[in-house]
Amino acid sequence: MLRLYDSRLSGNSWKIRILLSQLGLAYERITLDLQKGETREPSFLQISRFARVPVLVLDGRPIVESGAILLHLAEGTPYLPDDLYLRAEVMGWLFFEQADLQKAIAIPRVLHLRGLAHAKKQDIERLHAEGYPGLEKLDHWLLSHTWLVGESYTIADLALSAYVALAGQGGYDMARFAGIRDWLVRVQEQRGWVRLIPEDGPAADA
Template identity: 40%
Template structure:
């Protein structure tokens, strides 16, 4: 299988986290977004949304959207709870990540860290929205080690991708100590350098 990804994209890291954790072999093709490589007709034929990550399986079927790819790759593994309610809780956090977390933290990181825009040129509501998201995580993690149940699931993998890079977006995890501890724990579980 081939992962079309970008090395600094947290959404792409999620797919790599799952493959590395489960020992799934893959070929990585680095896609340069700044050169419009997601807008070629060949890329759009795989993913009409023109985004990475996009995975091409060996049978010629493509799949996009980081959280959908993670779920497909992790099917039947211990990263997805077998209990139906716990699975729904995992999905609750995956959907929340895409709507309320990634849209603030990843978006602000893009402007601040990648485009190097000065603070004054970045929508100020992104800080407020990102802090709200980190606050929700802080409350949830105050008495828990992992997002769902007592073990690592895709909810942790999806949420850690951009949370561990949140300093690049202008957020300080010192304000969210339970989140900071959880990031270190998940990085350890995944064998990542912090």
């Protein structure tokens, strides 16, 4: 039995829901309220040593970090190549996303969603200055490649696309990135892909 701890707007948790859907795996979903501090509850800290979602609990054992969960679930499926070089390439993109993009996109987005964009303007500008170079590198790659690794969609595309699709919500000007724009369409056309918030329209995901 699989159990996913997530939160409604978390892009990292969204990655896991997409892959679970694409693999056709049933799971129990427990959605925490981050604004109420539910990730810091003692009962959750037993499961999540870093006090963050997502956490996937597999036969009673928790896996933390979205990249680790994706790698575990994708093992033996078309979403993670067998070839060792291509696997290293997948991991390279996963690490790049965490180091160069994830916080630089997620924090401005949270500040915008919580109505703090004006008060935290300087923080947002600093994070944008960190995030744009990563987006430019990603776009540069995508202008000459259909997928991030090899010739097909992998968890690298899935993992990178989540926060990149949400960057506009954090005030990033995404109109300048044609390679990213076309790739996001290809990613979202993959079988089993799910919206961040199923009940909302496309604008909530983009």
